Amino acid sequence: MQKFQFSQPYIHPKSYKDKEGMQVSKWFIRYKIQYAEPPAYLKKKDLVQYPKEYGNSYKRDINKINSHSEKIDNAEMLLGRVLDDLKKGIDPRNREAEHIEYVKKEIQEAEQYRAEYVFNLWFAWKNYVNPIPSKAISATTYSRFWNNQFIPYLKSIGKDYDIRKVSVDDIDNWILENYNADVWTAKTVEIKIGLLSGVFKYAFQKRFIKENPMTYVTRIKENKVIVKNGVSSIKIITDAKSKILSDNESELLYKYMNLKNEAIAKTLGYAFIRFSEIFRLRLKHLDKENWFFNIPADLAKGQRDGKTAQLKIYPKLKEVLERYLTEYFGEDRNPEYFIFYNENKNTAGTYSIFQHYFNATKSEIEKFEDVKILKSPYCFKHTGAKKFIDQNKAKAKTSYQIIEAIMKLMRHSSFITSQRYIYHDLGINLDADDDFTFD
Numbered sequence: 133m134q135k136f137q138f139s140q141p142y143i144h145p146k147s148y149k150d151k152e153g154m155q156v157s158k159w160f161i162r163y164k165i166q167y168a169e170p171p172a173y174l175k176k177k178d179l180v181q182y183p184k185e186y187g188n189s190y191k192r193d194i195n196k197i198n199s200h201s202e203k204i205d206n207a208e209m210l211l212g213r214v215l216d217d218l219k220k221g222i223d224p225r226n227r228e229a230e231h232i233e234y235v236k237k238e239i240q241e242a243e244q245y246r247a248e249y250v251f252n253l254w255f256a257w258k259n260y261v262n263p264i265p266s267k268a269i270s271a272t273t274y275s276r277f278w279n280n281q282f283i284p285y286l287k288s289i290g291k292d293y294d295i296r297k298v299s300v301d302d303i304d305n306w307i308l309e310n311y312n313a314d315v316w317t318a319k320t321v322e323i324k325i326g327l328l329s330g331v332f333k334y335a336f337q338k339r340f341i342k343e344n345p346m347t348y349v350t351r352i353k354e355n356k357v358i359v360k361n362g363v364s365s366i367k368i369i370t371d372a373k374s375k376i377l378s379d380n381e382s383e384l385l386y387k388y389m390n391l392k393n394e395a396i397a398k399t400l401g402y403a404f405i406r407f408s409e410i411f412r413l414r415l416k417h418l419d420k421e422n423w424f425f426n427i428p429a430d431l432a433k434g435q436r437d438g439k440t441a442q443l444k445i446y447p448k449l450k451e452v453l454e455r456y457l458t459e460y461f462g463e464d465r466n467p468e469y470f471i472f473y474n475e476n477k478n479t480a481g482t483y484s485i486f487q488h489y490f491n492a493t494k495s496e497i498e499k500f501e502d503v504k505i506l507k508s509p510y511c512f513k514h515t516g517a518k519k520f521i522d523q524n525k526a527k528a529k530t531s532y533q534i535i536e537a538i539m540k541l542m543r544h545s546s547f548i549t550s551q552r553y554i555y556h557d558l559g560i561n562l563d564a565d566d567d568f569t570f571d
Contacts, residue, residue: 138218139164143207144184159194159207161185161214165223173226185214189227191259202265209262231256232338245340247286247295251278254334277327282306288484295335300345303328311352312510313407313483318352325349375557377515381505388493395456396472396486397509401516402449404542406432407483407509416467423450432543441543483509517542518558531562 141163162184170177187194187210194210197203214224222230235253255261260271285306286292307324310316316324329346336344377385386394399405405413409431417426423445429438445453461469461477469477474485490509498504517538524534539550554560 135169135221136165136167136223138166141185141211141214141218143211159186159203161187161207161211161224163214163218165218171223171226183225185210185224189224192264206264209264213262228257245294245296247283247292247298248279250295250335250340251283251331253338254331257334258330274327274330277324278331282328296341298341298345300348303345304350307350307352308508309483309487312508314510315406315408315483321352325351375507375511375514376518377505377507377511381503381507382515384497384501384503385493385505388496389489391452391456391459392472393486393489393493395452396481397512398449398452399472400510401512402446403443404513404516405443407486411470411472411481411483411486413471414467415461415465415469415471418453418471427543443541514558517553518560521554521558521560521562525562534562 141161144160144162162182164180164182166180168179170179174181187206190210190213192206192210194203194206197206217224217227217231220231220234222234232253235249255271255274258267258271258274260267260274263271283292286298286302289302291297291302307316307321310324311318311321325346328349332341332344332346335341385397389397396410399410400407403425405425405427409427412431413425413427417428417431419426419442425443425445427441427443429440432441457465464477466477470480472481473479474481487509494505520541521534521538524537529537535547535550535554538544538554539547542550542553544550544553554562
């Protein structure tokens, strides 16, 4: 990087008007720069130069903006960017190459390739530091996602300090964790993949990483209703039943689980409360007099009506909850305590902790029982749903009644969402055994 001295940059014209008081259309950032040695990328080899920066080095041509007030705002932002680069020893005329070298030097000095540095480099390259109005929303979205979601996840797995160590499995596990916990929909997953892809592609192109993990990330594809010749049919996935626990698997899991995790699993399997909600439940949400869970709209996903949902607590869930509350809470029943807490009752548990315990439990079962369970924690929900459907089919409930009941229990947004869940995720054809007649 070239060594130089510089004078304070300013917007030309300083008053935005010429000597006659007329507004000037061509604006630029003017500054004086003096080199110890003239850099190779400049045609003129003068040691002292007076560059004009119109914004092209920052992919922001201020002279293409028609609104006078907006032009002033952007010129001032450009001035700040130029000054910031000059302070770093970066000549705006060779900005991209020198900025990359600057960030690389910072990383190398720390002997680390921190994810936040690589993101900040990409963020600056995209001109999101002081974005123009049309890019402001995108800049905020990327910043919040990386700084509030992805980098904290990397910290949780100990890889935020070196982006080179982030693997496709790390990203897959994070995506599937949020998808299986019903925190993200398939559409949300696609959005998150997009927010990751740009940065990793940039990191690969600039040789921070040897391979782009996003190339191999698993995409979530949900089956859809197929309409052919005006007739709707549902494409049933062939491996749906693999999500459902056998009776033996259920028994072994509950046998090897401690009481707390058994209560979590059965809350999912008998009340169909999502993981994203389970760990936010407090004692005040449990109505022990009538045995309901009260799920307020601000706690739930998709309760756009603003109402509080009441979810019935069936006998098998009631029994395990009573044992759990007695053992883990005793007489201390502060309504603000989290039901499924972490280290203390004021700290919520997390899906990641439960998933870790679930995987450890499966390993124990495989070791001592020689049974390998190849399912995610969300299998408890699918297993419970199938049992509910099977029991009510045996009671001669109609397909419509069952779908409607599933819709209410799982708080689906529509009847067809429940149809898709039953046919797609569970692989159940409710009308398979119906004997239709038409006399």
